Amino acid sequence: MAVQPAADRPVIDLRFELDEDGRTVTGTEKVRFTPDLTTDELVFRLTANQPLSVAAGSGIEIGDVTGDDVAAVDFEPAGAAEATQGGLLVVRLEGDLRPGQSTEVGIEFQLRLGLGTFDRFGHDAQTSWWGSGHPLLAWEPGHGWHREPLLETLGETATSPAAQTTLSVLVPAGRTVLMTGGATAVEADDRLTLWRSTTPAARDVSVAVGDFTLAEEIVGQTRLIVGASPQQAGPLLDQVRVALVALEEYLGPFPFDTLSVARLDDYGGGIEYPAMILLAGGGDVVITHEIAHMWFYGMVGDNQAGDPWLDEAFATYAEGLVTGPPEDPAQALAEPLDVGLPIGEFPSTEAYLDTVYGKGSAMLDLARSESGPELFDAALRCYLNANAWRIAKPTDVEAALRELPAALAVLREAGALPG
Ligand SMILES: [Zn+2]
16 A cells, blocks of 8 residues: 555454344444544444434444443434434543543444345345444544434445454355455354454445355455356456456556455445445446545545545546546536535435536546646546545645646536635
């Protein structure tokens, strides 16, 4: 990895155990947290308690929370389904934790995986999968805790720091695991198999457990691991390789040592996680889009609720560089709403997609042609390097493009940056 993540980033050790039923995950999370601002609490996002996920049978329940500095445990609703503990877990500390001081907290939890739909959590006859399945540390360095509600939308709404992450997943013997960081079977008996991975900087993780046929290959500095049906695995590996190599031409080296892609049944598209993609349908365009997210969200994080264009407009734009530009850019640019709106301010999913993905990617395309592709590509590489493993803001895009006034004018006109 070219740019090193912050030395004081969180250290997270996650352990998941999948029950024989394929739908119950028992977990423990150990977090070592070192803030850069004084705080007296730790806030975790309980994504699985979002109402749509709970309606599909998913959900998370917190058990014991331990740590030398833990004073009390609270929950805040934050838009979660009513039958759950809440959308945010708040661990109150005995006193202030000052910048540079560390604390360690252990959390036990149980995750339920509902029937398979296009969601981060699910199970079907072949496969069990979960992403953001653990209490997600909601800290932004330089800002503090994020308490944005769990919105009833398919879009991501979390903000989380890149963390040194170790994953252990214990599954019934005979099942194969794909996950953030790759997966290696380290211990097995006749009943259970333990799979492990480590990732130097991951702001979230996902796991898929199933009856996968694996196809693997080293491409450049990256180990690609694809899990699918016996017929799909080889062709899917080819698609992933082609997309990754093409994106590296524009964006620079792939940000992770591994990329795992788990082919689920067709539920409607792909869901990106650091170094891992849950692929539930779609062809080259979807694969290219999700791989582009490894740079825009995986490496350069953002507030996905407040500034969704920083990951979705850029991923759609990068996808278009590889798979072809939008059909009618003029029509996309004529969409009335501002590209820079928070996810909660769009009146409908369609308006969100048309504006952030459609208009946003057409805007970046136009900015590229107006300022000259080489200069724009170089500025974008600088943006990626300057913000690697951080949480970027629109002002970081503005700073990266400051030598390209034509590009800035396009972004202002489209409402991505203030006029
Ligand atoms: Zn996307």
